[in-house]
Amino acid sequence: MSAKRMLLVLAVAAVGMVCWAGSAQASVINVDFNCIVNPNSYTGAAAIGGVSDTWNYITFSDGWDNTLWPTNVPLVTSTGGSSSVTLSYTGGGYCFNPWGQGTNALYGDYIGVWGGGPQGANVTLSGLTPGSYDVYAYGHS
């Protein structure tokens, strides 16, 4: 391989690494669930991410009322760019906001199930690229 060709390959590799790093950041998707009454909308960094991150706010009707459950909601990346990923909700859960605005906005209002209530709160993401992912799930312990 000539020196010129070697330089070309190295230059392309460098560009590739920069694109890779950029796409890694752009590939993070942030989702915050909100109940429609007193919604708590989170901003900034969580366990990962940065202070200027964009969040997807998914709004549910309160309690077991299923009139506002999301279907095929397009999600944006943490940099605000569009993605191929959509979010839908199925099941018999509820949206609960027991502390109003007085707690961390990311998990202050949450979706879930209750012992005696309908079971199965399922959030389905579609349009993902096959591969391994880390899911950071936020809630009260």
Next chain:
Amino acid sequence: MQLDGTSNSNSSGFLLGSNYEVFTVVVGGSGTLTISANDGGGGFGGFQLTPEPATMALLGLGGLGVLLRRKRK
């Protein structure tokens, strides 16, 4: 850890095992992933999804391959 909504602790900051958990999942050819709360008293308020480094490496190498192939043509 159970994200069971019984405590209002840790209202500021994030502590692994206290107000968030990390799960590694594999998405297959269907491109879908379902996250469920099914423990009879739990729930979650949101999540962050990020590709594992290995997945990003494959995507990066794929992109690099495309660039090199175009250059050869």
